Amino acid sequence: MAKSSAEIQKEYNEVLKVSQSLTGALNDMVDDTAKSQKNLSDRAKEYNTNLKSIFSSAQEIESTEEAILKAEKLKGELSKRYFGANKKLLPQKEAEVDAGIDILKNEKKRLQLVKQVDDSQQKLTESING
Amino acid sequence: MKLTKEELEYMKNKPVFQTEGIVRAIYTKLLQKKLKSNPDFKKAIDSFDSAQNKMKKSIIDAEKKGVKIPAELKKYAGL
Numbered sequence: 374m375a376k377s378s379a380e381i382q383k384e385y386n387e388v389l390k391v392s393q394s395l396t397g398a399l400n401d402m403v404d405d406t407a408k409s410q411k412n413l414s415d416r417a418k419e420y421n422t423n424l425k426s427i428f429s430s431a432q433e434i435e436s437t438e439e440a441i442l443k444a445e446k447l448k449g450e451l452s453k454r455y456f457g458a459n460k461k462l463l464p465q466k467e468a469e470v471d472a473g474i475d476i477l478k479n480e481k482k483r484l485q486l487v488k489q490v491d492d493s494q495q496k497l498t499e500s501i502n503g
Numbered sequence: 504m505k506l507t508k509e510e511l512e513y514m515k516n517k518p519v520f521q522t523e524g525i526v527r528a529i530y531t532k533l534l535q536k537k538l539k540s541n542p543d544f545k546k547a548i549d550s551f552d553s554a555q556n557k558m559k560k561s562i563i564d565a566e567k568k569g570v571k572i573p574a575e576l577k578k579y580a581g582l
Contacts, residue, residue, distance in 0.1 A: 394575055395579060406570055409571065465568045465570060468561075468565040471565065472558075472570065476561075486548065
């Protein structure tokens with residue numbers, strides 16, 4: 374049976390969202406790194422909570438863009454959170470944050486690409502229908 | 504030339520178009536042609552390719568530094 378335009382629109386809207394499994398996996402990565410880093414300071418733990426909150430806020434193109442900017446800003450604070458006894462953990466944490474940011478950047482590009490295809494499709498349909 | 508709605512519906516209802524999916528095939532072909540000639544789309548593809556490569560490198564680098572990368576992320580990155 375053919376899908377109604379409402380069903381197609383709903384499916385398209387779903388495609389334009391960052392999947393919950395992706396943001397969940399990003400948060401799992403932060404949790405796993407924290408588990409591997411023993412004796413974390415409270416400031417470092419607070420940093421991880423903020424980072425997970427930022428990753429979770431990525432829902433569609435605009436909020437993903439905002440999440441990238443916030444995560445990049447938070448990355449600048451890493452050395453203030455990982456100091457003293459925690460300083461040796463800094464390179465690992467930096468690599469984890471970089472990977473998280475690059476994953477969000479990739480997701481944003483993917484969503485933009487999907488949107489471009491949809492826009493072209495709509496224009497083509499309009500031109501055929503006159 | 505633009506088809507009228509009636510002409511389009513008439514074509515879609517022809518058995519040959521329904522059974523062979525010709526309307527869909529033509530539509531896909533036209534969409535591909537439209538996208539291929541769109542410079543913004545080409546830029547978006549290149550930009551996405553570049554972001555993918557950067558993401559893969561970051562994940563590999565993080566893993567080397569002891570970050571445990573969840574299986575979903577590896578799958579997403581095509582690693």
